[in-house]
Amino acid sequence: DTGVSQDPRHKITKRGQNVTFRCDPISEHNRLYWYRQTLGQGPEFLTYFQNEAQLEKSRLLSDRFSAERPKGSFSTLEIQRTEQGDSAMYLCASSFPRTGSGGSYGYTFGSGTRLTVV
Amino acid sequence: AQKITQTQPGMFVQEKEAVTLDCTYDTSDPSYGLFWYKQPSSGEMIFLIYQGSYDQQNATEGRYSLNFQKARKSANLVISASQLGDSAMYFCAMRENSGYSTLTFGKGTMLLVSP
Numbered sequence: 001d002t003g004v005s006q007d008p009r010h011k012i013t014k015r016g017q018n019v020t021f022r023c024d025p026i027s028e029h030n031r032l033y034w035y036r037q038t039l040g041q042g043p044e045f046l047t048y049f050q051n052e053a054q055l056e057k058s059r060l061l062s063d064r065f066s067a068e069r070p071k072g073s074f075s076t077l078e079i080q081r082t083e084q085g086d087s088a089m090y091l092c093a094s095s096f097p098r099t100g101s102g103g104s105y106g107y108t109f110g111s112g113t114r115l116t117v118v
Numbered sequence: 119a120q121k122i123t124q125t126q127p128g129m130f131v132q133e134k135e136a137v138t139l140d141c142t143y144d145t146s147d148p149s150y151g152l153f154w155y156k157q158p159s160s161g162e163m164i165f166l167i168y169q170g171s172y173d174q175q176n177a178t179e180g181r182y183s184l185n186f187q188k189a190r191k192s193a194n195l196v197i198s199a200s201q202l203g204d205s206a207m208y209f210c211a212m213r214e215n216s217g218y219s220t221l222t223f224g225k226g227t228m229l230l231v232s233p
Contacts, residue, residue, distance in 0.1 A: 048219075
């Protein structure tokens with residue numbers, strides 16, 4: 001594995017259209033996270049999967065957003081009826097619990113999908 | 119209340135000098151981890167350094183060191199001998215171990231290194 005892959009890298013869509021992003025985590029990582037980063041801000045947590053189970057969702061994840069991780073491998077994030085406020089970088093990260101001093105968890109981030117809604 | 123505060127929107131440093139990027143955090147969880155990430159203009163988040171709340175010594179990774187002051191709830195990043203390639207956004211983040219290991223990020227500090 002070379003890391004976490006996200007596709008597409010860039011997406012321009014018209015307001016009201018649906019978009020879907022894909023994230024392929026590192027194969028042995030059982031945890032997968034989606035974050036959203038708007039201009040000038042740090043990433044904000046959207047949702048978390050452990051294997052195929054979606055265990056946590058942020059209040060930022062409105063009902064227009066849905067995420068899946070079938071079979072605990074790749075994940076998709078879909079935004080329905082996009083709005084201009086959805087324009088952001090969508091980052092995916094994966095991790096696995098590893099032993100070590102303090103129980104550090106190693107996260108690996110993808111390069112993100114930059115969404116522009118026009 | 120913000121969990122991670124980075125008060126420096128931007129910092130300037132000359133090449134080969136050291137620079138400190140500030141980070142304060144807020145948590146009631148006794149077990150937590152603190153991270154620093156670098157984000158160049160290309161967008162990827164690059165892990166720099168980690169400090170666990172129970173670690174006795176300050177973390178170091180090459181030119182990066184973390185000045186961890188637990189009582190003051192601060193976790194400042196020190197970059198020694200700055201290089202032009204260090205110019206980027208830097209984010210401090212925290213993971214509270216009582217939760218699902220999600221990261222909470224600060225707003226970031228833009229570092230510009232001049233020749």
